[in-house]
Amino acid sequence: MPGYQQFAPTRRGLFGLGAAALAAAAANAPARAARIATSARIVIVGAGAAGTALANRLVERLDGASIIIIDGRAEHLYQPGLSLVAAGLKPPSYVVSNTADWLPSGVDLVAEAAAAIDPVAKTVTTASGKAIAYDYLIVATGLVLDHDAIEGFSLDLVGKDGIGALYAGPQYAARTWDAARKFAEQGGVGLFTRPATEMKCAGAPLKHAFLIEDIASRTVGKGKYEMHYAAPQGALFSVPIVAEKVRMLFGERGIASHFSRTLKAIDPARRIATFVETDKDATGVETRTDVEMGYDYLHVIPPQRAPDVVRQSGLSWADKWTDQGWMEVDSKTLRHLRHPEVFAVGDVAGVPKGKTAASVKWQVPVVEDHLVAAIAGKDGTAIYDGYTSCPLITRVGRAMLVEFDYKNNLVPSFPGIIAPLEELWISWLMKEVALKATYNAMLRGKA
Numbered sequence: 001m002p003g004y005q006q007f008a009p010t011r012r013g014l015f016g017l018g019a020a021a022l023a024a025a026a027a028n029a030p031a032r033a034a035r036i037a038t039s040a041r042i043v044i045v046g047a048g049a050a051g052t053a054l055a056n057r058l059v060e061r062l063d064g065a066s067i068i069i070i071d072g073r074a075e076h077l078y079q080p081g082l083s084l085v086a087a088g089l090k091p092p093s094y095v096v097s098n099t100a101d102w103l104p105s106g107v108d109l110v111a112e113a114a115a116a117i118d119p120v121a122k123t124v125t126t127a128s129g130k131a132i133a134y135d136y137l138i139v140a141t142g143l144v145l146d147h148d149a150i151e152g153f154s155l156d157l158v159g160k161d162g163i164g165a166l167y168a169g170p171q172y173a174a175r176t177w178d179a180a181r182k183f184a185e186q187g188g189v190g191l192f193t194r195p196a197t198e199m200k201c202a203g204a205p206l207k208h209a210f211l212i213e214d215i216a217s218r219t220v221g222k223g224k225y226e227m228h229y230a231a232p233q234g235a236l237f238s239v240p241i242v243a244e245k246v247r248m249l250f251g252e253r254g255i256a257s258h259f260s261r262t263l264k265a266i267d268p269a270r271r272i273a274t275f276v277e278t279d280k281d282a283t284g285v286e287t288r289t290d291v292e293m294g295y296d297y298l299h300v301i302p303p304q305r306a307p308d309v310v311r312q313s314g315l316s317w318a319d320k321w322t323d324q325g326w327m328e329v330d331s332k333t334l335r336h337l338r339h340p341e342v343f344a345v346g347d348v349a350g351v352p353k354g355k356t357a358a359s360v361k362w363q364v365p366v367v368e369d370h371l372v373a374a375i376a377g378k379d380g381t382a383i384y385d386g387y388t389s390c391p392l393i394t395r396v397g398r399a400m401l402v403e404f405d406y407k408n409n410l411v412p413s414f415p416g417i418i419a420p421l422e423e424l425w426i427s428w429l430m431k432e433v434a435l436k437a438t439y440n441a442m443l444r445g446k447a
Contacts, residue, residue: 087177
């Protein structure tokens with residue numbers, strides 16, 4: 001089905017500014033250090049953005065190391081593009097490439113899933129039973145989507161009966177657009193959700209709501225649809241100043257917010273979603289009530305957790321995120337607190353923020369620094385400050401480039417050029433064009 005490409009602005013003269021911003025980002029990258037001779041055995045579990053970027057960088061830093069990357073997925077997904085596919089702005093092929101094409105010579109790909117990690121024996125066992133020993137381990141598995149946690153939902157439903165789920169992959173993002181397009185053309189009640197767990201790119205639920213509202217306003221027209229956003233949290237975004245900006249935009253656009261509501265179940269035949277609503281009285285006693293909400297279009301984002309191979313390894317936090325299993329690492333170095341030869345990078349790392357591709361860009365050099373220093377018998381010095389970036393799309397052709405750290409400070413990369421809380425064309429350009437170029441450079445270890 002055709003997308004809404006016709007809504008995309010065509011002022012191509014601004015592409016130069018996007019290229020200039022990309023060049024500036026590359027110019028700010030630190031100079032590469034000298035190569036180190038070593039026979040260290042390094043195993044990377046996961047060939048997504050984090051694992052691939054780190055493999056490319058380590059090949060350039062280490063001479064003689066054995067570098068093995070373990071991942072059974074033949075396809076590499078450019079996940080930041082899924083929100084564009086789910087709004088009809090890009091085809092599914094836009095986000096798909098071959099995993100092996102991004103890996104350098106000097107890195108051995110074991111094309112299997114990792115089945116077990118033993119941090120005491122220092123081995124990773126693959127799905128076929130092959131045990132691979134390591135001196136240093138980088139866990140970059142990403143996370144898993146727990147669709148089974150939502151009663152009545154299955155991926156077979158996506159694209160049918162008004163149900164979308166863009167996170168599940170390119171084909172599901174395309175089916176999500178099928179369902180969202182019908183809502184935008186026919187109107188009705190749109191219901192957008194997010195999970196109670198930590199999640200990758202927490203701005204994605206907001207982007208999808210903003211985009212579908214914008215498209216609906218241009219097709220079926222205002223007054224023919226309702227928009228509702230239901231979240232388990234008490235705010236629309238984790239950074240207070242950004243949350244307030246989104247609240248204002250929701251108010252201007254007529255998008256109703258429903259807080260403290262966690263999606264529990266769906267009834268596709270009746271088009272009813274059931275939420276658990278939590279409330280506390282004056283004494284702090286919590287009550288839970290089931291609340292039903294009807295919909296014509298429902299966007300489902302399920303709970304997200306570390307893969308079983310991590311949760312069963314003994315590497316997860318024991319005193320927080322216990323239902324999710326994120327790895328127990330130092331928030332500044334991404335080094336495991338009990339097994340110093342183990343690092344986590346990307347979505348699986350148990351840190352307060354940082355489940356975006358932009359975070360990976362800044363995490364990977366930190367892990368590289370501490371790993372290479374350890375091999376050389378030294379201490380690393382690089383620090384990850386929680387940098388996270390969210391090009392928060394608010395309309396087709398408009399976005400806010402929101403960047404922040406662990407302390408919720410805004411840390412704009414282009415002060416004086418891109419105002420982080422303004423809906424700008426150039427911020428949209430960074431998302432639609434420059435971000436993928438930067439991402440590809442990061443995969444190659446060049447950004």
